[in-house]
Amino acid sequence: MVSTLISSISGTLRGVGADWVDVAVGGVTFRISVPDTSVNSIGRVGEPLRLHTSLQVREDSLILYGFLTEDERQTFDTLLNISGIGPRLALAMLARFSPQSLVQTVEEGDTKTLSAVPGIGRRTASRIVLELKGKLDLDFADGRGSAPDSELVDALTALGYGDNEAREALSRTASNGQSEEDRIRAALEYLAGE
Numbered sequence: 519m520v521s522t523l524i525s526s527i528s529g530t531l532r533g534v535g536a537d538w539v540d541v542a543v544g545g546v547t548f549r550i551s552v553p554d555t556s557v558n559s560i561g562r563v564g565e566p567l568r569l570h571t572s573l574q575v576r577e578d579s580l581i582l583y584g585f586l587t588e589d590e591r592q593t594f595d596t597l598l599n600i601s602g603i604g605p606r607l608a609l610a611m612l613a614r615f616s617p618q619s620l621v622q623t624v625e626e627g628d629t630k631t632l633s634a635v636p637g638i639g640r641r642t643a644s645r646i647v648l649e650l651k652g653k654l655d656l657d658f659a660d661g662r663g664s665a666p667d668s669e670l671v672d673a674l675t676a677l678g679y680g681d682n683e684a685r686e687a688l689s690r691t692a693s694n695g696q697s698e699e700d701r702i703r704a705a706l707e708y709l710a711g712e
Contacts, residue, residue: 523573524571524573524582525571526568526570526571527543527548527550527567527568527569527571527584528543528568529542529548530542530543530564531561531564531566531567532547533563534560534563535557536554537554537557537609538551538552539552539567548582549582551582551605551609552583552584552585552609553590553610553613555612556585556613559586569586570585570587570591571583571584571591572594583605583609585612587617589618590612592617593612593617593620594608594612597611597646600645600646602642603642606637610635610638611632611635614634614635615635624646624647624650624651625651625652627647627651628647629644629647652686670688670698670701670702671685674687674702674706674709677706683709687706687709688705
């Protein structure tokens, strides 16, 4: 179950482990699980730190996962929607792939590269490609996302299209100098042609 009750944490870095950090916020210290590749980029103990977070609520635990960028957090949450991918495996994927390289790997259908992540076999890699191909939020992954695009996504979802459908349609239509109305029209034409 994915929850956005705590979307970010800002505080002082108090401790660092192999795949976790302790962040002090107003007299409370949170232990936050992070991708092990992020630990070296976190900073030094005693320095201020802000992490984008995802709170995972399970029957027997509450675990906070932290990321240096919003793109990483969105990718983590997207991965959790795939059957068989839990938080630890999603973290392992983010330790191996940036959001941009994951999009590229999925779009190319490169199951061999996905299988290089410990815990992901050929079948799981194939399922990841099948479930995510064409559905990853390409706007955030390639850095093109912007507030106007968010408004266009909202307009398409108001017409009954899914969020991922809307983002894919907008990413497949050119945005160079087009008005918002023209982009909506092009996206609707793309969606009608599927």
